[in-house]
Amino acid sequence: MPSLVNVNNGLSTVPALADVRIDDAFWAPRREVVRTHTIPQQERELRTGGHLDALRGTWRPGEPEPHVFWESDVAKWIEAASYSLTQVPDPELDAAVEEVVALLAGAQEPDGYLNVYFSQVRPGRRFTDLRDAHELYCLGHLVEAAVAHHEATGRTSLLDVVRRYVDLVERELGPGGSCDGGYDGHEEIELALVRLARATGEARYLDLARRMVDARGREPFYFDAETERRGDEGYFASYFPDRPRQVQRFREYNQSHAPVREQSDAVGHAVRAMYLYCAMADLAAETGDDGLRAACERLWTSVTERKMYLTGGIGADPSIEGFAGDHELPNESSYNETCASVGLVMWAQRMGALTGEGRYGDVMELALYNTVLAGASADGTHYFYGNPMASDGGHEREPWFGCACCPPNLARLLMSLPWYAYLVRPGQVDVTLAVGGSARLDVPGVGEVRLDVATGYPWTGDVAIDVTAPPGADLVLRVRIPGWADGARAELNGEDLPDDAVVDGFLWVERAWRAGDRLSIELPMPARRVWADPRVRADLGRVAVARGPLVYCVERPLDGSADAPDPAAVVLARDEPIGTSWSDELGLVVADLPVRTIDDDAATVEADGAAAPDGAAPLHRRTPPRTTRRTAEAIPYFAWANRGPSAMRVWLLDSAPA
């Protein structure tokens, strides 16, 4: 059958990871922690937690079952490790990756099928529960891992495995196949197939991705048909007992409530949504599909203008790990899965590539520097699954989870950071994130361009870029100017650039670059107050603090190790300046907030002589609590919960002027 689409019509590409060096004071040490602590710790968890044993095929009835999507954890770890290997050679890690690849190859059935849960625990039931059982989701992660592994090592061992599996899936999803017209209940395979098409140049993978994207939500409804064929309620029946009665809610859960091109409201499980939207944006870029692009733009508005937390967290509703209604953004119960923000970063990058607009990079940066970074401890070995906006002390990061999707997702994102910093288009380079280091970029129509970037970001807003391009070649260099950066200034070789050089959120400089050319940008970074749309009921009367791309929070370690007020009792003064300073102890820029704290009961009651007859503090009283003027330290949100159990709040009480 002739292909419906061509590969590589997408006009933008990301750089090879090996061609970008990151050596700044912020990202370089954090990525080194991922390389030296996170990836090895996750390998240990995979070895001791059963993931690798399951691939050895030693499971016997009566033993604890392998998890239905363990392959995805293994795959994301291979992906992170492969990205790391492109940047720092590590024979030990390389050997571990090869061992795991060999285990995957050994677990593959002769016809290409690869999923140990169905091979061992439920033989004969493969592809009968696409809605719940995650087979194609796992395949998607395996495909991403295989492409990463191939690009890092040049080996095709894993790529060969996954291509055989994709061949099988292509047959089974096609006419007369066991799941003809199907698609997965957890999106991921679609974006992975686009990656596979780009890596191999084979358009049939794009066709398959588009078939699945377009089949989603159409009638006759695939998931009903497979439920009827299967004769039971599916793998997640016990988790969602209300599903038969709440048909619409559970169609929304996996975004199958309507054909994707007709969707406008971001609903359902947030990670599923992000991976679907990534695939839609990818397909729109590869094929020029305006219907998919328009849907992505509408969904973007829904997410970022009505359903996203200040920290770039998404998915307010824990019951579905997903979106709640418009402006429904509770603080204490906020879910904000780390994977969902990883997915948001991925989608934002794709939307920026598709449209060329800097506002997508603003959201990408927000999610990256706040929710995603908060997902791991400073030592890189403990993780948040959900990222609350407020806590009274009940949230601590854990070394691993029974459902361990987040830890390796975070690792693979941070190890592929260069893709989010640079984008190459014909005759043009976009710098979307200010990351110190250098990049060697092959720019169509220009040749090899080298950028050397020096910056103190995100602690300071200075960004200096030395540009080396082939003599005489015309190159457009675009640098994103974040929406928060009021008063940003830019100079080329010491000469001011005009304000109208900023278009679509990017500073544009087009010229035949000469040796020694330097572009210097200054992004003012005073601490700023932020208020929410009053329709966000949870934030009424509240204010938050941000500085540059970082959102701040007030934290009080419960062991009393810091002189910090109860974050719930902090009232931020409106009209006094917020100071900032570098803390050597924390290795962060902290904000010194002018606040009043609402004092504790005992002091108030005693001073007012308002105690109840038995001497206890009355529950309700006519005298207001006393307040004390003081300075409260706020730290970047990503850094909270690194000092033991702590109380924390992003949205503080606001002292509105009379």
Ligand code: FUB
């Ligand atoms: O279902 C696979 C992953 O596990 C999801 O993306 C996460 O939300 C977690 O449920």
Ligand code: ZN
């Ligand atoms: Zn997750």
